[in-house]
Amino acid sequence: MNFFNSLTGSPCNISFDLDNCQNRKTIEVTSEKGKSEKLFVFVGNEPVSGKVSINLKDKAKKIEHKGIKVEFVGQIELFYDRGNHYEFTSLVRELAPAGDLTESKTFAYDFMNVEKQYESYNGTNVRLRYFVRLTISRNYASNIVKEYDIWVINFNKPPEVNSNIKMEVGIEDCLHIEFEYNKSKYHLKDVIIGKIYFLLVRIKIKYMEIALIKREQTGSGPNVFSESETLTKFEIMDGAPVRGESIPVRLFLSVFDLTPTYRSVHNKFSVKYYLNLALVDEDDKKYFKQQEITLWRRGVSKPIANTGKPEVHNEIPTPDPDASEDDSE
Amino acid sequence: MNSKGTVAITLSPEEEQKKFLEEAKNNVMVQGHHMKVALDNGKLMDALKYTSDIINELRTSLLSPKSYYALYMVAFDYLQHLNSYLFEEKHGKRMIELYEVVQHAGNVLPRLYLLITVGSVYIKTKQAPAKDVLKDLIEMCRGVQHPTRGLFLRYYLSEVTKDKLPDVGSDESGGTVFDSIEFIVQNFTEMNKLWVRMQHQAPTKDKDRRENERLDLRVLVGKNLSRLSQLEGVDQNVYSKTVLPKVVEQIINCKEKIAQQYLMEILIQVFPDEFHLATLDTILSTCSQLQSGVDVKAIIASLIDRLANYASRNTIPENIDIFAVFFNNVKEIIQNRANMELQDILGLHVSLLNLTLKCYPEKRENANAVLGLCQQILTNKSKEEINKPTCVKQIISLLQIPLEVFKNVLAVLKLTSYQPLIQFLSYNNRKKVSLDIVNxxxxxxxxxxxxxxxxxxxxxxxxxxxxxxxQPEMDEIxxxxxxxxxxxxxxxxxxxxxxxxxxxxxxxxxxxxxxxxxxxxxxxxxxxxxxxxxxxxxxxxxxxxxxxxxxxxxxxxxxxxxxxxxxxxxxxxxxxxxxxxxxxxxxxxxxxxxxxxxxxxxxxxxxxxxxxxxxxxxxADFKAQVNALTLLISTLNSLSLSDVELYETLAGQTIKQATRLLTPHDQSKLISLCSHLFWVDHDTRQYKNPDSVLQALRRSLSIITNQSDAGLSVFVEILNECIYFFDQKSDAVPPQFISDLVELIRTTHSKEGDSASVYLQNTIKYIATKKESDKSYAEISV
The missing domain is CATH 1.25.40.660 (Vacuolar protein sorting-associated protein 35, helical subcomplex Vps35-C)
Structure with a gap:
């Protein structure tokens, strides 16, 4: 696939071509300027190789240059700190020494074993990009630079420990509930199964919902920016339950645009996810409890295509009658 | 209410309901139209979204149960449309995918209606075992805890799955009838809880309105029991071992009178008599555990009546003594329910009595036991309570029924508790019952x-x-x-x-x-x-x-x-x-x-x-005396008494009484009659005393002759007596006596215009006639 990018005043058109991309998955990404583009998805340490073509617009005009190079860059862009991009990875390949480019030319490049530690990320206040950059250095004119983004994802190993989340919360003599989510760590296509058990209800509840919240935190020290985004409000109960009722929770994560949990990316930012269980009473008063869940990206044995859903019924945990007793101590 | 200042006219609650319903209905129909168009164009996902919008209208809290039902029915039609589309499988989707997709809906009510709709097709297409889908659906339905919305949601669940429940003869892999029972019972239980909760969540002042609303909704709950009864696999054995214990558990545990009353009635109604017969103990012991406000009497009475009718059409298995079971349980229930109305207690007795008389006509000791129990109960009740008209009516029934059934007072009298029972009634009622017995x-x-x-x-x-x-004063009777x-x-x-x-x-x-x-x-x-x-x-x-x-x-x-x-x-x-x-x-x-x-x-x-x-x-009355004496004379005359002495004493006494009469007329008349005492001539006795005869006649005559206003009639009567004895050839009355008498009458006492003149003329005519045929008359001159 070719990308044509006409640079005003630029004497040439530059196009990148990546190897092994006939069947490569793409992802649609909305860029800073609101444009959406399709990027090829790379996993982990996959090599990035390909060709870059420089086509002169006017064949009579040669381009004098001090050298042509191609770089592979991984960088973090903090929106509040424009211009300061943190490159955490950068590899360079010299394509041509200083000279004149008199005709259109195609160069091959190859970044083998390039480490792509972080996943690409396109957040509210921060962006993590990987791209290939061609630079034609010039003496008298400004350098000709062209960047070409790819999208990187990393599969995680299934968590070794994945206990459920179970907790009793309440307001004395008013409301006591026990909630349980079947896991603490969910992969991105996972289903959150849970139940809310009402131990004491003295308020008139109107409804109960679970919100999935994404919290992006950038910067450090005095310059910490926190951005919360509610990805969904999922009503799980309508009406007022009485003591002893248990309400099922089943939330399919595949619908949402999620990333794995990023604890600390190059000490620049983190992305965490929370389940916020909220009960609303008839006076629209809210009672809630937030609980972090860890999201991880599951490796695909099967193609990532949207088929082969988990057998839903088998994943419904049967309520454990002893569980609540153990926990009430 | 909200301060919507622009609305100048306040709507009545009815008008408001109508308005809310119309609005919601309109919205449903608009969304429903879009849904159908989307389906026609093969856009399933759009259709699901519109369906979700339809159901969003059901999230309202503004409608009364009746209006909500109307709205539900409109929505139901559209859901059915979607249902058949999904089953036709033109959409090319696997049911498992759809089953997940619909669960992405953010609101719980639309999500569950969609899930149920898809789930029912899922079962129907056999892409998943029925039992698993049913289990999942029923579990997920817990998400709706609002009573009205929850009831309708679960009613929907019940409606769309009713023809898909595993039963006898259906594919084993989909589950067995026990899965279906489990499913229905659970739905029933949850629905009943919601239904009961409705009552408790209303403010006290709205209690009546709430109760009425609840009555409007009861059919939804009761439907579950009908579904159970419609399962072929629910035979008598399964019913008594599996179904009934679960249903009964819920009925008891809900501890709410309206629910208990209704559900017991429905339970009895929907299952066959044979089942009840086999589980009488359970049902009755359930009755004894119901809330105090429940009209247990009506429940038991209807059961008794049903079984009594059943018994009259069928033979009851010998190992079941219906009467004993009912009797013992009723006894216990009455004991345990201290506040049971006496009229209800008595009503139960009436039912029991009818039952035993219908089922065990030959076992009269049963009837006696019923009356005995009743007697025992009444002993501890106050007169005021017993004499309430409703109670009296029942007691009287208890007393009348044996009469009507046995049609033999002797059999009724054999019931030793019968008579003591009457004694509890007031005077007038005792009298009424006594008259019934006599009649x-x-x-x-x-x-x-x-x-x-x-x-x-x-x-x-x-x-x-x-x-x-x-008893009341005599003059009040x-x-x-x-x-x-x-x-x-x-x-x-x-x-x-x-x-x-x-x-x-x-x-x-x-x-x-x-x-x-x-x-x-x-x-x-x-x-x-x-x-x-x-x-x-x-x-x-x-x-x-x-x-x-x-x-x-x-x-x-x-x-x-x-x-x-x-x-x-x-x-x-x-x-x-x-x-x-x-x-x-x-x-x-x-x-x-x-x-x-x-x-x-x-x-x-x-x-x-x-x-x-x-x-x-x-x-004392002189007319009575005349009558009495006349009777006595003829009585004595008719006797066959052979002892002359005794007879003469009596005759003598009689004459004596005649002489004591008040008026000389009567004396004369009666003494002349007394003459017959001395001339008895019939088959059994002959007693002839001509002297006494004449004596009496003379005496009679002499009494009347001495009267100034003697009148003709007495003389004529005496004359006739004389002729009688003359005719009898008694020799008591000489011909001369008669001649003289006639002469006397003619000369002295015959007056023109006397009413007895004709009598006299006729008598003389008689003598004249006799003279022609009878020689003995020759001596008489007239």
């Missing part, structure tokens, strides 16, 4: 042959027999009614009968002793027939003796006859004592004749003396 006896012509039975009957109806402490009652009681005597004279006599003695307590107003009705029956009895007995059917020698007969007549005498005496002189007098005469026929001279004489005494002492 029943008469209507069925029940012959009572045993003295004990007579005793027991009369004791039972004692309110009619004697005065009682709580309607005379006609009273007489009619007493006449009925009196007519019972005719049903007391026995082939065995000894027994029959005993019966009369028993009756006498009961009637004897009745007081003046009653005995004048009751003792008279007793006297007549006794006389008839003794006459028959005598005939049997004479015919040799009963062998008694003369002495024995005299002894027995005397005993019977003494009884009669004593009975008449009771009437004498209350100054019913004329009546007693006539009874004595009757007795005289009977005793005479029975050849008991002494008795005859005694009765005659009694008659004379009463005549002398107690008959």
């Amino acid at each position: 029943n006896t008469i209507k069925n012509s029940t012959i009572i042959e045993e003295p004990e039975d007579v005793n027991s009957l009369l004791e039972t109806i004692q309110t009619l027999i004697k005065d009682e402490t709580d 309607d005379k006609e009614d009273f007489q009619e009652e007493q006449n009925k009681v009196a007519s019972l005597i005719h049903l007391f009968d026995s082939e065995d004279p000894e027994k029959l006599f005993k019966i009369y003695i028993v009756a006498r002793s009961h009637f004897g307590k009745g007081g003046a107003q009653r005995i004048k009705h009751t003792l008279v027939p007793l006297v007549f029956r006794s006389l008839k009895f003794v006459t028959k007995l005598k005939k049997q003796v004479d015919d040799g059917i009963i062998s008694l020698d003369e002495n024995q007969w005299t002894l027995i006859g005397t005993k019977i007549f003494n009884f009669v005498m004593e009975t008449i005496k009771a009437l004498v004592d209350i100054k019913l002189s004329e009546l007693s007098f006539r009874l004595y005469l009757q007795a005289i004749q009977t005793a005479d026929k029975c050849n008991l001279q002494k008795i005859t004489y005694d009765f005659a003396i009694k008659a004379l005494v009463i005549f002398q002492e107690d008959i």
Whole structure:
């Protein structure tokens, strides 16, 4: 696939071509300027190789240059700190020494074993990009630079420990509930199964919902920016339950645009996810409890295509009658 | 209410409902239209979204149950449309995908309606085992805890799965009937909880409205029980072992009267009688555990009535004693429910009684047990409570039913608790029941042959027999009614009968002793027939003796006859004592004749003396005296008394009484009649005393002759008497006597215009005629 990018005043058109991309998955990404583009998805340490073509617009005009190079860059862009991009990875390949480019030319490049530690990320206040950059250095004119983004994802190993989340919360003599989510760590296509058990209800509840919240935190020290985004409000109960009722929770994560949990990316930012269980009473008063869940990206044995859903019924945990007793101590 | 200042007119609650409903309905139809268009264009995902919008209208809290139902029905049609589209599989999606997709909906109500819709197709396409889908659906439905919305959601679940439940003969891999039972019972349980909760969540002031709303919704809950009953796999065994215990558990545990009442009624209604028969204990012990406000009586009564009807059409298995089960349970329930209304307790007794009489007509001890229990209960109740009209009505039913069923008062009297039960009633009601008993006896012509039975009957109806402490004042009692009652009681005597004279006599003695307590107003009705029956009895007995059917020698007969007549005498005496002189007098005469026929001279004489005494002492009215004496004369004349001495004493006494009459006219008339006492000439007796005859006639004549206003008629009568005796060839009246008499009448007493003139003319004509044919008349001159 070719990308044509006409640079005003630029004497040439530059196009990148990546190897092994006939069947490569793409992802649609909305860029800073609101444009959406399709990027090829790379996993982990996959090599990035390909060709870059420089086509002169006017064949009579040669381009004098001090050298042509191609770089592979991984960088973090903090929106509040424009211009300061943190490159955490950068590899360079010299394509041509200083000279004149008199005709259109195609160069091959190859970044083998390039480490792509972080996943690409396109957040509210921060962006993590990987791209290939061609630079034609010039003496008298400004350098000709062209960047070409790819999208990187990393599969995680299934968590070794994945206990459920179970907790009793309440307001004395008013409301006591026990909630349980079947896991603490969910992969991105996972289903959150849970139940809310009402131990004491003295308020008139109107409804109960679970919100999935994404919290992006950038910067450090005095310059910490926190951005919360509610990805969904999922009503799980309508009406007022009485003591002893248990309400099922089943939330399919595949619908949402999620990333794995990023604890600390190059000490620049983190992305965490929370389940916020909220009960609303008839006076629209809210009672809630937030609980972090860890999201991880599951490796695909099967193609990532949207088929082969988990057998839903088998994943419904049967309520454990002893569980609540153990926990009430 | 919200301050929507722009709305100037306040709508009435009804108008408001209508408005809300119309709006919601419109929205549903608009979204429904979009959904259908989307389906027509094969855009399933869009269609699902529109369906979700349809269901969003069902999230309203503004509608009453009735309006909500109307809205639900509109939405239901669209869901059905979607349902059939999904089943046709044109969409090319696997059901498992759709099953997930619909769960992405953010609101729980649309999500669940969609899930159920897809789930039902999922089962129907057999892409998943029915039992798994059902289990999942029912579990997920917990998300709706709002009573009305939850009830309708679960009703929807029940509606769309009803033809997909695993049952006998369906594919095993989809589950068995037990999965279906589990599913329905769980749905039932949850629905009932929601339904009950509705009550508790309303403010107290809205209680009535809430109760009405709940009644509107009860069918939704009850439907589950019908579904259970429709499962082929629910046979009697499964019902009693699996279904009933679970259903009953919920009914008891919900601890709410409206629900318990309704569900018990439905339970009894939807399952067949055979099932109830096999599980009577469970059902009844459930009844005993229901809330105090539940009308347990209605439940049990309807069950009893059903089974009683069932028993009349089918034979009940011998190992089930329906009555015993009901009886013991009812007993226990009454004991445990301290605040049960007496009328309800009694109503249960009525049902029990009907049950045993229908199912076990031959086991009368059952009926007695029912009455006994009732008696025992009433002992601890206050008079006021017992005498409430509703209670009285039931007690009377308890007493009437055996009469109607047995159609034999003897069988009723065998129920030892019958009579004590009457005693709880007030005077008028006791009387009413007693009359029922009497009427029943008469209507069925029940012959009572045993003295004990007579005793027991009369004791039972004692309110009619004697005065009682709580009876109203005599002048408050309607005379006609009273007489009619007493006449009925009196007519019972005719049903007391026995082939065995000894027994029959005993019966009369028993009756006498009961009637004897009745007081003046009653005995004048009751003792008279007793006297007549006794006389008839003794006459028959005598005939049997004479015919040799009963062998008694003369002495024995005299002894027995005397005993019977003494009884009669004593009975008449009771009437004498209350100054019913004329009546007693006539009874004595009757007795005289009977005793005479029975050849008991002494008795005859005694009765005659009694008659004379009463005549002398107690008959004051002179017209009555004339009548009485006339009767006495003819009675004495008719006797066959052979003892001349006795007879003459009586005759003498009679003349004596005649001379004591008030007016000379009467004296004369009666003395002339007395002449017949001395000329007895019939088959059984000849007694002729011509001198006395003439003497009487002379005396009579002399009395009347001395009167200034003698009048013609008495003379003519005397003349006729003379002619009679002359005709009899008695030699008592000489021809000259007659001639002189005629002469006397003609000269002295015949006046123009006297009403007796014709009588005289006719008499003379008679003599003239006789003269032509009868030689003896030659000596008479007229």
